[in-house]
Amino acid sequence: MERLEVLKTYKIYIGGKFPRTESARYYSPKNAKGQALGNICLSSRKDVRNAVVAARKAVGGWSERAAFNRSQILYRIAEMLEGRRAQFIDELIFQGATKAAAEKEVNLAIDRLIYYAGWCDKYVQVLSSVNPVSSAHFNFSTYEATGVVGVIAGQKTSLIDLVSIVAPVIAGGNSCVVIANENLPLCSVTFSEVLNSSDVPGGVVNILTGKQAEMIPALTTHMDVNAIAYCGNDSATLATIQENAVGNLKRVRAYDKNWMDAKSQDLYLISDFQEVKTTWHPIENIGGATSSY
Amino acid sequence: MAKKQIKGWDYSPAPESTSHIDLKKRYDLYINGEWVKPSSKKYFKTINPANEELLAEVAHANEKDVDKAVKAARKAYEEVWSKTSPSERAKYIFRIARLMQERSREFAVIESLDAGKTIRESRDVDVPLAANHFFYNAGWADKLEFAFPNRKVEPLGVAGQIIPWNFPLLMAAWKIAPALATGNTVVLKPAETTPLTALKLAEVIHDAGLPPGVVNIVTGYGDTGAAIVNHDDVDKIAFTGSTGVGKIIQKAVSGTNKKTTLELGGKSANIIMDDAPLDQAVEGIINGIFFNQGHVCCAGSRLFVQESVYDTVIEKLKHRMDSLIVGDPLDKNTDIGAINSKEQLDIINGYIKIGKDEGAEMYQSKCDIPGSGFYCRPTLVLNVAQSSKLVQEEIFGPVLAIQTFRTVDEVIQKANNTPFGLAAGVWTDKGSRIFNLTTKLRAGVVWANTYNKFDPSSPFGGYKESGFGREGGLHGLEGYLKMN
Secondary structure (H helix, E strand, O other): OOOOOOOOOOOOEEOOEOOOOOOOOEEOOEOOOOOEOOOEEOOOHHHHHHHHHHHHHHHHHHHHOOHHHHHHHHHHHHHHHHHOHHHHHHHHHHHOOOHHHHHHHHHHHHHHHHHHHHHOOOHHHHHOEEEOOOOOEEEEEEEEEOOEEEEEOOOOOOOHHHHHHHHHHHHOOOEEEEEOOOOOOHHHHHHHHHHHOOOOOOOOEEEEOOOHHHHHHHHHOOOOOOEEEEEOOOHHHHHHHHHHHHHHOOEEEEEOOOOOOHHHOOHHHHHOOEEEEEEEEEOOOOOOOOOOO | OOOOOOOOOOOOOOEOOOOOOOOOOEEOEEEOOEEEOOOOOOEEEEEEOOOOEEEEEEEOOOHHHHHHHHHHHHHHHHHOHHHOOHHHHHHHHHHHHHHHHHOHHHHHHHHHHHHOOOHHHHHHHHHHHHHHHHHHHHOOOOOHHHOOOOOOEEEOOEEEEEOOOOOHHHHHHHHHHHHHHOOOEEEEEOOOOOOHHHHHHHHHHHHOOOOOOOEEEOOOOHHHHHHHHOOOOOOEEEEEOOHHHHHHHHHHHOOOOOEEEEEOOOOOEEEEOOOOOHHHHHHHHHHHHHHHHHOOOOOOOEEEEEHHHHHHHHHHHHHHHHOOOEOOOOEOOOOEOOOOOHHHHHHHHHHHHHHHHOOOEEEEOOOOOOOOOOOOOOEEEEOOOOOOHHHHOOOOOOEEEEEEEOOHHHHHHHHHOOOOOOEEEEEOOOHHHHHHHHHHOOOOEEEEOOOOOOOOOOOEOOOHHHEEOOEOOHHHOHHHEEEO
16 A cells, blocks of 8 residues: 655744744645645744744844854754755755756755855954054954844745855844745745754744745834845835835845855855944053063 | 032133134035035025024025036046046045144134034044044055955945034044045035034145045035935935934935945943942043033943942042033133034923923032023933933933943843944953953944044944944945945
């Protein structure tokens, strides 16, 4: 007798847990052959708000982790993704990719995580400065995470569009709430399972599936979100996001990139979600001794 | 500690002379290297807030005038400035710096006359710092490839710049110097109550031989600023001012390709730990809130004192405050000058009234203040609730809200409990404690055992609703560049 396959229930990812949407609604995007991809959570405004609460709770601890530790965790995500290559390739093919394209995308996603894992404990060194002020102060400018970042993931493909923006955001110590690819959601859901098994603290990445048009207003007007990463090229959507962001002066970054391009990874994607802090530390200057001898 | 001031030991007046300054009765707009009459045909008066006397009449630029200025800036960008070699660009900026230094006294006196700030501050802080910003940025012009690793940078084009009335010349320098160094051309609007030093700067820029149209100065009110913000051919908006106006600007540029930097309001925490050198800390509190009459976006307007030293600090603070001289800005003995305008004085008095109505414990120094002009006594608001408007909102005057705390964790939470994030101060003898606090305070500039220090090499700017982008230092260049 043929074995009955166990079907997967696709969930959202909030605060390190896998709830279904609080609204109990679903949608069924279809692939090119007309097959339903699954009963995907149609997340609500309330889910967005819950995710922001989780992200806010997580950001303090995550940003204060040693940069080296964040680097190890990003590397661990890559390891876990490598172990699940076959599953992601299957999902990408089911969503409509060719086998070659699917393999390329998964490989690139793994390598991209490694790239940003390496940056975690280097971007501050590269971008910071010691400023030679005229007074007796040790003055330096360094980088700190902006805070909670709302991510509107690219809609071209499922995995690389997600990884390419989430990796630099969390490499820099931010937490994020991600609105996943609306019509190709499978890999985003499965990627949250990878995150969950990679020592990424709950709440650092939260991933919601559903309608962009419904979630973008809730996310971009939320007063506890500090920045927005919009991956896309719809100028009307971007203008709305920019207007919504004014309420608490969110930093809005827009990317219209082909994330499959190897050159789309960049140090400055990390610094786009950083704040420059300048510290003036006093230097005692009492005696007349000089450093010359 | 002597609590009473010694009677009969008053300072003799020591006014700075105004004889060597050269002010015209009427100023036109500086567009394309010429002084042109406003097409609005309107002029407004700029007065000395210390005695309400007329200083000059200044042109009120309308949309047409702004359009003319933007066109001049575009033409200068396309035809001249973008073709000028970076090292030559640097030399123009160096030249401006030198000319400002040479005319420093005139700048200082006019700044004090127009803004109400003390001559001590305009002479020792505003004018030298403004010149230094030109010096510092000049050198970047031919070194930009070192600033952003792995990137090719190019200028944006025409920068529209709108500046406030609290540091009129210094803000003009903060804006113009990096814009020119990065190869942009400029349309700058000074604040309506303090246009004169920017217009004098136009003279210096003219004398420096800067090609026509590279810097254009248009004076006016909010409508003039709006015309710059909404002009289609402006590539960049740099604004310093209130968070309210910053949000209006940010909304106006939504959906456009204009790059913005916003330096906005603050409600910065100045934190006194029990091991701080208290006399030095008291000087820091005074400087933090009363510098420039409290018209400072990063003013240390929320004081947090550790409970165990609270009584001592307040006693010393009141004593020190009572010795502050409020009066003629041009007098070299004056510590606190005039409030910049009647409007601002009304706003400050409105907040003081709120404090009184809320039943807050208030302390004002008993000093004499002049009969005419706009003045406000330095004011302490003690034991004020976190929810009070005096703790939550930017007052932009000499009013200090004082709260207490017991532990480091408590003060970090209280200090960060604000939508602003511009600056903070920390006073303690312990270096490790300084770094614990400075890394946890969500603010763009943190001073340890000092306050209100500025330097052209030191980036300045805020977190959260205090705006975005940096001014000064290497990081101040980014807002004026396209990264490729």
